[in-house]
Amino acid sequence: MTAQIWVLGGTGRSARTIAAQLARLGLTAVLVGRDANRLHATAQQTGSETLPVPSLTAAAAEIRQRHPAVVINTVGPFTTTAPGVVDACRAVGSHYIDLANDVAALSAAYEMHDAAVQAGHTVITGAGFGVTATESVVVKLCEGRPAPLRVRVDMVPSIAMEEGTAGEALIGTLLGSLQGRRITDGHLAPARIFSDAERLTLPDGSQVTTASMPSGELLAAHRASRARHVLSATSEAPSSALFRAMMPTLSTLMRSERLRSFTTRHLARVHVRAKERPRDHSWGHGVVTWSDGETREGWLRLGDAQEFTGAVSAEIARRLLADKGRPGAYTPAALFGPTFAESCGATYLLPQPGRR
Ligand SMILES: NC(=O)c1ccc[n+]([C@@H]2O[C@H](COP(=O)([O-])OP(=O)(O)OC[C@H]3O[C@@H](n4cnc5c(N)ncnc54)[C@H](OP(=O)(O)O)[C@@H]3O)[C@@H](O)[C@H]2O)c1
Incomplete structure (x- = not known):
């Protein structure tokens, strides 16, 4: 070899x-x-x-x-x-x-x-995609600057789906991240998941809605900026009011190891239909605000997120x-x-x- x-x-x-x-x-x-x-x-x-x-x-x-x-x-x-x-x-x-x-x-x-x-x-x-695209924007915006007060990162992936099953690796990861979290006063703290919805106009003129979902992006953006308050959001957060209402119950249930692995095994076998990429580009986005009120925004544009x-x-x-x-x-x-x-x-x- x-x-x-x-x-x-x-x-x-x-x-x-x-x-x-x-x-x-x-x-x-x-x-x-x-x-x-x-x-x-x-x-x-x-x-x-x-x-x-x-x-x-x-x-x-x-x-x-x-x-x-x-x-x-x-x-x-x-x-x-x-x-x-x-x-x-x-x-x-x-x-x-x-x-x-x-x-x-x-x-x-x-x-x-x-x-x-x-x-x-x-x-x-x-x-x-997620961590690299968002943390890169934060590193770029914060280069040579003091620690900001507030950072929000948004990831907007565009991925073509293949026909097949979702698989245990992906579903297990998703179910493991259903607990709401954000950085408050410099510490990881509980927060409502799928909150802070924001309608973003992408640099190409199209629009997407993102909402909070705690992910690796949150920790990476915090480390990159050392900001006191950090929120990570994604266009993949479900927008249905029913789903959002069910979230507290779902995330409590998913804390049980047995229930989570049972659900993972079942969802992993669900058949997924092939789907084209929803837009030409995937985007990482960051908004950084300093305590003197200065705000900087940045985007990272790339193709298929996968x-x-x-x-x-x-x-x-x-x-x-x-x-x-x-x-x-x-x-x-x-x-x-x-x-x-x-x-x-x-x-x-x-x-x-x-x-x-
Ligand atoms: N950071 C990011 O932006 C990013 C982007 C893409 C993916 N991901 C993550 O990467 C992971 C993989 O995603 P994917 O879409 O490539 O999944 P996938 O297509 O389902 O592939 C997963 C692979 O892991 C193997 N596997 C699953 N469970 C295993 C086990 N218990 N022991 C040994 N091998 C096992 C599968 O083997 P079999 O075929 O034998 O089952 C398969 O080869 C997921 O956790 C996903 O969240 C992260």
Whole structure:
């Protein structure tokens, strides 16, 4: 085996786009997964190699034995899957990347910072559209500035859906992030989920409504800005009044581990119909307000959000292979700065200060 970048969850949507983007960069992925036939089919589409393993525990054992340079974990929920894989990576000095975008998984990854520094390896979490697109805008707007008072980030993904099932990785992650949260007075605090709805006019003139949904974006925007108050919102928050009314009950129910895994298994099998991308671009958006009243707004424009996720993970892997990282646990723009998103194909649109 010559390739050094392993992609766990090798048969999934994210793994496929990551492998394709790695190939575009001249790098070969090793797709690691539990179904040899489907792995082989995916590898053929993307020019990858394969490593069939029966479970993530077996994948971790292989990491300890074969020391890949970089491991990209696409198997959510990451609060469950990351610890064992990161432990294996730390033991042999492999760099670790995952696509987490929920509060619990990002918090857990940040806690790994000191151990990662000691082991001399890099842990990158949030290596997907949501965290990278919104935190990049915040890093850009706050560059060289004191800590602001208030930050709001909005993510507006545009993704083409394939026919198939949603899958346990995605549903498990979604159900795990149904608790309302925001940063208040510098601390993570409970909040109403799907509140603070705002009608946004995108730079292309179209409009979307976003509402609060606590996610990895919230923590990444807080770290990037050090603002006292932070809110993260998304156009994916359900707008139906009925759903919003049911939320408190639903999120309480989903705190039960047994009920959540039962619901995850059932929803994961629900058939999803193919759907075209709803708009040409995906957007990351941020509004930063300082205590003197100055407000800056910025947008990051990119294409399909899933493709961007692939480009982000592939570019991070390329940089870590080339020794361009540093030991510790980070989100992408926190480590590589605001230009990182541009090297993944995105463009900033920054209106003049004062002209929101
Ligand atoms: N940060 C972001 O912006 C971003 C963007 C995209 C995705 N994501 C996250 O990335 C994750 C994957 O999304 P996806 O759309 O790629 O999902 P997907 O298409 O369902 O792929 C998931 C992969 O994980 C494997 N898997 C699931 N449970 C497993 C387990 N218990 N042990 C071993 N392998 C397991 C699946 O293997 P089988 O085929 O064998 O079941 C499949 O290969 C989700 O958590 C999602 O939330 C984040």
